[in-house]
Amino acid sequence: MPALPMQAWRWSDRCCLLPILTRQGMTPPRPDHTFPRTLVYPMLSPTDTTPRSATISVLVDNESGVLARVIGLFSGRGYNIDSLTVAPVDAAGLHSRINVVTSGTSMVIEQIKAQLDRLVPVHRVADLTMDGPHVARELALIKVIGTGERRVEAMRIADTFRAHVVDTTLGSFVFELTGATDKIDAFIELMRDLGLAEVSRSGIAALARGSRVI
Amino acid sequence: MSAEWTQSGAEILLRALKDQGVEVIFGYPGGAVLPIYDALFQQNAIRHILVRHEQAAVHAAEGYARSTGKVGVVLVTSGPGATNAVTGLVDALMDSIPLVCLTGQVPTHLIGNDAFQEADTTGITRPATKHNYLVKRGEDLARVVHEAFYVARSGRPGPVVVDLPKDIVINKAPYAEPAVQHASYRPRTEPDLGQIAKAVALMKQAKRPMIYAGGGVINAGPAASDALTRLARMTGFPVTNTLMGLGCYPASDPQFLGMLGMHGTYEANLAMHGCDMLLAVGARFDDRVTGRLNAFSPDSRKIHIDIDGSSINKNVPVEVPIIADAGKALAALVAAWQASDAPSDKPALASWWRQIDTWRGKDSLKFTQNMARGGIIKPQYAIQRLFEITRARSKDVFITTEVGQHQMWAAQHFHFDKPNRWMTSGGLGTMGYGLPAAMGVQIAYPDACVIDIAGEASILMNIQEMGTLAQYRLPVKVFILNNQYMGMVRQWQELLHGSRYSETYSAALPDFVKLADSFHATGMRAQSVDELDAVINAMLDCPTAVIADIAVDQAENCFPMIPSGAAHNEMLLGPEHEESGAGITDAGMALV
Ligand SMILES: Cc1cc2nc3c(=O)[nH]c(=O)nc-3n(C[C@H](O)[C@H](O)[C@H](O)COP(=O)(O)OP(=O)(O)OC[C@H]3O[C@@H](n4cnc5c(N)ncnc54)[C@H](O)[C@@H]3O)c2cc1C
Ligand SMILES: Cc1ncc(C[n+]2csc(CCOP(=O)(O)OP(=O)(O)O)c2C)c(N)n1
Ligand SMILES: [Mg+2]
Secondary structure (H helix, E strand, O other): OOOOOOOHHHHHHHHHOOOOOOOOOOOEEEEEOOOOOOOOOOOOOOOOOEEHHHHHHHEEEEEOOHHHHHHHHHHHHHOOEEEEEEEEEEOOOOEEEEEEEEEOHHHHHHHHHHHHOOOOOOOEEEEOOOOOOOOEEEEEEEEEEOOHHHHHHHHHHHHOOOOOOEEEOOEEEEEEEHHHHHHHHHHHHHHHHHHHEEEEEEOOEEEEOOOOOO | OHHHHHHHHHHHHHHHHHHHHOOEOOOOEOOOHHHHHHHHOOOOOOEEEEEHHHHHHHHHHHHHHHHHHOOOOEEEEOOHHHHHHHHHHHHHHHHOOOEEEEEEOOOHHHHHOOOOOOOHHHHHHHHHEEEEOOOOOOOHHHHHHHHHHHHHHOOOOEEEEEEEHHHHHHOOOOOOOOOOOOOOOOOOOOHHHHHHHHHHHHHHHHOOOEEEEEEHHHHHHHHHHHHHHHHHHHHHEEEEEEEOOOOOOOOOOOOEEEEEOOOOHHHHHHHHOOOOOOEEEEOOOOOOHHHHHHHHOOOOOOEEEEEOOHHHHOOOOOOOEEEOOOHHHHHHHHHHHHOOOOOOOOOHHHHHHEEEHHOOOOOOOOOOOOOOOOOOHHHHHHHHHHHHHHHHOOOEEEEOOOOOHHHHHHHHHHOOOOOOOOOOOOOOOOOOOOHHHHHHHHHHHOOOEEEEEEEHHHHHHHEEEEHHHHOOOOEEEEEEEEOOOHHHHHHHHHHOOOOOOOOEOOOOOOOOHHHHHHOOOOOEEEEEHHHHHHHHHHHHOOOOOOEEEEOOOOOOOOOOOOOOOOOOOOOOOOOOOOOOOOHHHHHHHHHH
16 A cells, blocks of 8 residues: 655644644543533433323415425424324315324424424414314224124124224124224224224314314 | 417526526536526526535535525536535525525426436425425426525525426426415514513513524624614623624624633623523524523523524523514614613622623633744634734635534634624534635625635535636635644544544545645645744735645644533633633532
8 A cells, every 4th residue: 555645744743643642731621520421412301291192283285295394394303193184175175284193291392383383385383282172083994803792792882882884794894983082992992802803093183162263 | 388488497497586686506517407507508697606516506505695695596406416415405404594406307207217317306305495396387487486585585594495307497487476475484573562571671670681692693684783782782781692693793892702602601601501681582592502401591581582483492491482583673672671761780780790700801712822933833823813814904804614623713713793704504513514605705705805714624525616716716715724633523532432532533634735736726834833924914815715724733622611411500611721620610609
């Protein structure tokens, strides 16, 4: 290997290839206890630590990429998405409504709303959980496979939950159930022992109660 | 296609740029943007600066934008052109710099086909920009370009990408004038006067007030800096700046405490820690500034002016948020302070200043330069002399930096009395930013003195731009504080990793003097303190671009320093200070 070009600097004797050893009489600060040995990028310790759940509705331009922007914001900043729905909500199909259920400390939820609000195609952001009472519903399709006593029992429970049968064969049902998330969770839980085979859920659609609109 | 469409998409694009007041584009050609280059060739209104790397085009546009307050414009080709620009885009996003970056794209019918030089530019740049567009129809072209400029400069400024498929710029398209109002993006700029009144009430009660002003004041334009200065003079409150805010308050003013934060002054950080009222303006409570959050300015009631609601209560909860343009909010504060007949606590303020002056007396930036012949140049001294000599020459000086120790020393020892004179990569900390940024500044101010204060490692990251300097005869001065180390990283290794200098020594540096020569620039070198002034003067006198290679003390560390995760009153001072190494235990006691 050819020798590296040496610079003809007068201080070249100091440019040794080894780490600096001589400190010209200067005592470097000791690295031990004076330095908290934390991460280079300290973890933020928010003041309030109890997370809450929030149902946030966002009115956006119905353009390509807008959902990616919203999802990217959540994944990029490490926010949770517990449920997400999106569909156009006006006749002309110009605007879509995105409903996100998320959770975090109140500082994080405020931050999520502020981050959503500054996206260019976003018209409005509403925190339905904070802004007063709201209704939140989702739809689930639940396939249950079974015969005999288990099939009868599944049908009986479906009746009490006001689930509709939208497809049936001699050995299976597809139930359609609308309601609050916990009601659907409860129904699915009961079906577990009765031949639960597959679930498809829409995620939450939500509106404020009364005459308020976002 | 309508009969009255007489111009190609490329012509429509240039017409829209012209109507947006664009004078300069920084760019690099390629297949997908050839029609745009062809249209550029046939007009004279817009000047194109050919860079040597797309990243540099973006940094140059950043330098141009930051020094002028205008939107910087970039033009790059599809695929690698666009991906090369990404670092610059993120840099501009982090530092709130208004840019419009036009990227070429494969023709619409080939999108998604893995066509030659295709990249999912809008996908890749979505988190790298404030907003981005893919133009899919000629009818949308002019509207989207106008909207891109509106979005880039409104509210919190940032970079916007417009992805332009080749068929869109070739085919005929209609023109559209800029729209009057955007449908959804209308950031609030006027302050709520109720909040202003609350803020003034807090300010009047303050016994230990502090103003913490950041880059947002610069974003808000020179009038905001004037309003800040008026407010400070009127109230008598001390002022500190973030790295990004330097210049928004005159550094020569006695009320200025210097920069705060990780490498901020003793007085600025202790005043932040000890104040009982904090007015934050256009600053985002960055972790380099706050130190350990639960120990950040613990006793203060906080007012925060910011144009972006997401900056408020992000890291630090505040009592009086004011979502508004910094200039408008500061002007409103000035008016409300004058109109209020509530007394302010003058005796308390006087004793607060006495306290601050004892902190100042510590002279936390001091260093000792061996003035003997052959003495090794201290990097701080090199900057100090650069500052003194340029100031004596009284030419307008613009400083850009790379990233590292030299950047911090520049922030500490070069002083700015006006905004828009200091261009640095703060949020992303992009090595390689300084030279192209300086290029952009020099394009905007051909007669000004533009200096890139550089490190020998950083400068190599965009050194190819020396070619651009030569082509356009831009007399940018590159002032390298050459310590042969990635000094900032070496400092962390020394302090936190047992002096194990893993891969931070640059063993085969180029001869920067010869390198300058090969790029048709002038190279010079100072190796000891007695040579420094002559080199600085020669550099400033030189009509061409210069690389001045200043051999500085390799062992120097940048102090003061608040280690990550420490509080403002746990600052580490340099070896000049007796108590260094033991932390600043007297700081807590010194607090009133
Ligand atoms: C090696 C290194 C060391 C560093 N050390 C330090 C250090 O010691 N001290 C330090 O301060 N920084 C330091 N930084 C920089 C730091 O990382 C941040 O970039 C910087 O602190 C952010 O500055 P800022 O708060 O002024 O915000 P900026 O990034 O400038 O953001 C501007 C803020 O103002 C708002 N704004 C924008 N326009 C307006 C307007 N018109 N009106 C009102 N508000 C507006 C924005 O919404 C944003 O919140 C360092 C960087 C590096 C690379
Ligand atoms: C593109 C990029 N890569 C890596 C880093 C990490 N980094 C920060 S400072 C630094 C060293 C800079 O060395 P130099 O330019 O010589 O400046 P000095 O600190 O010696 O003044 C490095 C590697 C960075 N900021 N940017
Ligand atoms: Mg170095």
